[in-house]
Amino acid sequence: MKKVIAFVGSARKGHTHDAAAQFLRNLQSLGEVEVEIVRLSDYRIEVCKGCQVCFAKGESLCPLKDDRDILIEKMLASDGVVFAAPNYSFHVSALMKVFLDRLGFAFHRPRFFGKAFTGIVVQGIYGGNKIVDYLDFVGNALGFNTVKGSCLMTLDPMTEKQQRKIDKILTAQARRYYARLVKPSYSAPSLMDLMFFRMGRTKVRLELDDNACDYTYYKDKGWFESDFYYPTRLGILKKGVGQFFDMMFTRMTKAR
Ligand SMILES: Cc1cc2nc3c(=O)[nH]c(=O)nc-3n(C[C@H](O)[C@H](O)[C@H](O)COP(=O)(O)O)c2cc1C
Incomplete structure (x- = not known):
């Protein structure tokens, strides 16, 4: 049984949450996968102060006391991770970015080897493809086996055609991700x-x-x-x- 956790960077239970949930359901239709959705807004994540103590002396000496380590433990205990974020002003939401900044030291000292990763970006109209590339880069830099992410258009009111397109994208992405999830984890580097x-x-x-x-x-x-x-x-x-x-x-x- 594989465990996959989706970290959702939208404060409301809207399209980003729904896309992550749909992606996880798709995975479960492919094999034995235990899933969890972590809404970042349910956790206390402080804004990094930039002291760089984590870089120099270690993350245990970070002066911020928040839920960072709970979230990292969740990632370490999983076989796969998904970062799902809405496009806000042509980037990930602040909620997702604050979380990523709290992982800053792990970009220096990567640790998530052997685990699958993908990103889901949800947007109204424009700018999401670059954010998908950004999340792919983040996944690689943290040590994950990254499966190319996707960008979904969710301009309200949603049409049936739009929804069918989203279904198709998330089905294909889940297939690629599942293949990575069940493959021997430590492949030769590019x-x-x-x-x-x-x-x-x-x-x-x-x-x-x-x-x-x-x-x-x-x-x-x-x-x-x-x-x-x-x-x-x-x-x-x-x-x-x-x-x-x-x-x-x-x-x-x-x-x-
Ligand atoms: C503050 C803010 C900024 C946004 N910026 C963009 C943007 O730059 N490009 C875009 O296509 N959509 C943008 N949107 C639209 C959202 O990406 C879109 O509504 C998305 O579905 C929101 O996800 P949610 O339903 O999970 O809240 C923005 C929405 C908000 C609230």
């Missing part, structure tokens, strides 16, 4: 994934030391020596390209 990993670890290795949380996190995980975040077999080409990235980013970091 060249882009490899590049981001080698770039990040080179910067951390050369610019930080044992006093920095990012450094000890990388060290403890063995990431200064490993091919990638998790054990994987790189083909000869990727091994070579990986070495090239290491060399290039070492030069670039030293030249800074």
